[in-house]
Structure formats: C-alpha cells, structure tokens
Amino acid sequence: MTAGKTHNRSFTATQPAPGIGRTFISIVQPVSNTRKRRLIDGVVLSALSVATWAQRIRCCQPCCRLGSASQSNWNDSGMNWTMRRATIADADRLALIGSATFLETFAGLLDGDAIVDHCAREHSSSAYRRHLDGGAQAWLVEACSGMAPVGFSLLGSSNLPGSISDGSDIELKRIYTLSRFHGGGIGSALMQQAVGLAERNGHRRLLLGVYAGNTRARAFYAKNGFLQIADRRFRVGDHDYDDVVLARRIS
Numbered sequence: 152m153t154a155g156k157t158h159n160r161s162f163t164a165t166q167p168a169p170g171i172g173r174t175f176i177s178i179v180q181p182v183s184n185t186r187k188r189r190l191i192d193g194v195v196l197s198a199l200s201v202a203t204w205a206q207r208i209r210c211c212q213p214c215c216r217l218g219s220a221s222q223s224n225w226n227d228s229g230m231n232w233t234m235r236r237a238t239i240a241d242a243d244r245l246a247l248i249g250s251a252t253f254l255e256t257f258a259g260l261l262d263g264d265a266i267v268d269h270c271a272r273e274h275s276s277s278a279y280r281r282h283l284d285g286g287a288q289a290w291l292v293e294a295c296s297g298m299a300p301v302g303f304s305l306l307g308s309s310n311l312p313g314s315i316s317d318g319s320d321i322e323l324k325r326i327y328t329l330s331r332f333h334g335g336g337i338g339s340a341l342m343q344q345a346v347g348l349a350e351r352n353g354h355r356r357l358l359l360g361v362y363a364g365n366t367r368a369r370a371f372y373a374k375n376g377f378l379q380i381a382d383r384r385f386r387v388g389d390h391d392y393d394d395v396v397l398a399r400r401i402s
Contacts, residue, residue: 230294230332232301234340237289242279244300245289249274252302252327257387260364265388282307287324290344292337302328304341306348309358311396313381320398321349323359342375349401356398360385363393372397 237245250270257266272278283289287307293300309322323345328337349357360383361368377397385394 230335231296232292232332232335232337233295234290234292234337234344237283237291237303239280239283241289241291241300242276242283244291244293245279245303245305246274246276248300248303248327248329249279249325252329255330256365257362261387261392262390265390268388279305282324288348289325290341292328292332292341301332302337302341304345306345311358311360311381312383313396313398314358315356319353319355320358321352321354321356323357326359338371339375346399346401354401356400358396358398360394360396363395369395369397375399 253270253274254266279289282305285307287305289303289305291300292302303325304323304327305325306321307324308318309320311320311322314320314322323342326338326341326345328341346357357377358380359372359377361372362385363369363382377399379395380398381396383394383396384391386392
C-alpha cells in the first residue's frame with residue numbers, strides 16, 4: 152500500500168501481482184464523471200488481465216495425463232511441463248530427446264565420431280520402436296507450452312552385469328532430461344514412475360548403468376537409493392568406456 156497526492160487530491164494505490172492488470176486507485180475526495188469513467192475502465196482492464204493470466208495457468212491442466220493419473224509442474228526457469236505414458240507413436244520424440252541429451256552430456260568427454268555413431272544406432276526412431284515393441288515402457292515429459300519433448304524414461308528387461316536372470320530385476324535403460332530443465336523436478340518424477348512400475352510388477356530390484364565419470368548423474372542415483380553392484384565396459388561408436396552398474400532394492 153502506498154500513499155501520495157495527485158492534482159491536490161489524496162489517494163491510495165494498491166499494486167497487483169507482477170504482470171497482472173494495472174494499479175487500482177481509490178480516490179478519497181469526489182471526482183468528476185470523466186475521472187470516474189477512467190477509473191472504471193482501469194478496473195475493467197485489470198479484471199480482463201487477471202482473467203487472461205488465470206486462463207494461461209489453467210490451459211495446461213487438461214493436457215496433463217499420466218495413464219490414469221496426471222502431473223504438471225514448473226521447473227526453475229518458469230516452464231510448465233507435463234508427463235504422460237509414451238507409445239510407439241512417440242518414437243520420434245524419444246529419439247530426439249535421446250540424441251540431444253546424449254550429445255550435450257558427453258560432448259567434450261567422449262569422442263565426437265563415437266557420439267554420432269552411437270546416437271545414430273541407439274537413439275534412432277527405429278531403435279525406440281523396437282524397445283517399445285519388445286515390451287519396454289516409457290514415460291514422456293513435454294513442455295506444456297507447445298508440447299515439445301524435454302525428457303523421458305525407458306524401462307525394460309535387464310541384461311546388465313550383476314542382474315538376476317529369473318526376471319526379478321528390471322532395468323532403467325534411459326532417464327534423460329534436457330539440461331535446461333535440470334532442477335525442476337523432472338528427474339525425480341521420472342524416477343518415481345520407474346520405481347512405482349517396478350513395484351507394481353513385482354520386481355525386487357531396479358538396475359541401471361551409468362558412465363563412471365558422470366558425477367552429476369551418479370549423485371542423483373545415490374540420492375535415490377542406488378548402490379553399485381558391478382562394473383561394465385560400454386561401447387560408444389568404436390570406443391569402450393567404463394560404466395558402473397547400480398541397483399536399488401524395491402522389495
């Protein structure tokens with residue numbers, strides 16, 4: 152609340168939330184009809200601004216489908232995102248995120264030609280169609296404004312070193328988020344879905360492989376209860392790199 156003078160008349164002004172409407176002015180002394188009309192117009196414009204702002208917030212809610220559930224959140228940059236179950240029709244979107252995330256994570260760390268070859272083979276649309284056709288399940292995160300893909304997870308049967316062959320283990324094969332969206336809760340939401348799926352399907356452990364030098368990812372997995380159970384050599388293009396295999400007990 153602020154106070155001041157204009158045209159020798161006392162008034163009070165209240166500032167609304169940033170970006171919503173105008174300043175409302177309450178005149179203490181009588182004013183002319185013209186001045187009243189201007190004040191009314193200002194209130195109408197403010198009301199319209201509030202309505203528009205509220206509509207922008209509501210617009211994302213119907214699109215937030217996650218199977219029979221829904222989820223919508225803001226990330227640190229103010230971008231609203233939504234998560235849903237992916238289908239084979241989303242293979243192109245998964246491939247786009249997979250290649251982009253792998254490139255921005257490992258550029259400067261791994262051989263450039265190896266990255267290109269790996270993405271062409273492992274992050275192609277056809278590769279993701281094969282995963283989904285083979286029984287893997289994926290969750291897709293999209294920016295609510297424009298519905299561009301920004302992250303996903305992929306779960307399927309495990310053949311990692313240290314896994315048990317009786318089917319009690321399941322592998323988190325991918326959990327990717329574009330770096331611009333780090334810190335906005337997407338990774339945690341995708342991990343929650345992975346753990347929930349493993350639990351519902353009666354798996355005892357959730358396994359994953361991660362590049363040994365990816366300290367950010369390893370810290371995230373440790374925070375989520377994963378422990379190292381094995382090592383492996385992971386081929387990217389024509390080069391082999393050191394991975395660690397991590398596991399989280401489900402039941």
